[in-house]
Amino acid sequence: MCGRFSLAEDIHRLQMQFQFEYEGEFYPRYNIAPSQNILTVIQGNKGRVGKQLRWGLIPFWAKDEKIGYKLINARAETVDEKASFKHSLKKRRCLILADGFYEWKKDGKTKQPYRFVLKNREPFAFAGLWDRWEKGNEIIYSCTIITTRPNELTEKVHDRMPVILTRENQDAWLDRTIEDTEYLKSLLVPYDAGEMETYEVSTLINSPKNETKEVIVPLN
Template structure:
């Protein structure tokens, strides 16, 4: 699964790299947790816009927003088999921006957190799905991060990893007229391990209350 990530890049860098216009204000985040607002990119009237969505999918049919706690991730392999995800895979796809994510390696009774990022340190995009939810006077836009099999570097720590899209696939993923589910699923592959770095970080990341730059640093040997 993917249960924690970061996005602390400069806003002008994000706008330029992802060719989008920010709608919502964004602050640097080092330890983003489920149910918090996260920066997602969607296509609106042919243009990419960046806006906040709550992390943890609350489908339009849900009776209670608490379902979002169970839907922070969606498995790439079964997206087209589950009614909730199949409809969103056709019509409501997004990019979820990050510059690193965390997974925990279990050793005996201990769990050591690791940070994963691009070898060049640049931000990247998870493949995501989103939906509207409305009940009485409450409305919500929420999303989920798609996960896939791990690459060689992630497999040392965990048996899943977030599906990271190649930049050349952003347009295909976002385009509203793209409904070829087989093609869309083919984009959700383990990201090449030789383009990523991973290293252990402080267990301070275990608590979402700790949200500062020191969390990004490798543990001293």
């Protein structure tokens, strides 16, 4: 699964790299956790738009918004089969921006957190889905991160990893005219391990309350 990530890049650099318009506040995040608002990019009528969406997808048909706590991730292998995700897969796809993500490796009774980044330290985009949920006067826009099997690097720590889209696949993922689920699923593959690296970080990351730069500093 993917249950924690970071995005501490300058908003203007993100806009240049991912080509989106954005209005609103933005500040560095080192320890992003489920149920928090996160920066996503969707395809609008006049181009790409940056939106803050709640992490934890609430399907439009859900009776209770609490279902979002269980839907922070969607499995690539079954994303077109699950009622919670199949509509969004065809109609509501997004990029979820990040510059690193965390996984925990079990070591006896303890769990050691690791941070995964690109070797070039550039920000990247997870494959995401979003939805709009409405009940009475309340409207919530939410999203989920798609996960896949691990690559040779991440498998040393965890048996799943978030789908990181290549730059070539980002355009297709956001293209609203594409509804071929088999083609879309073909994009949901492990990222090239040779372009990534990992390092141990402090257990400060375990608590979402710790939102300082210290959490991304290598232990060694």
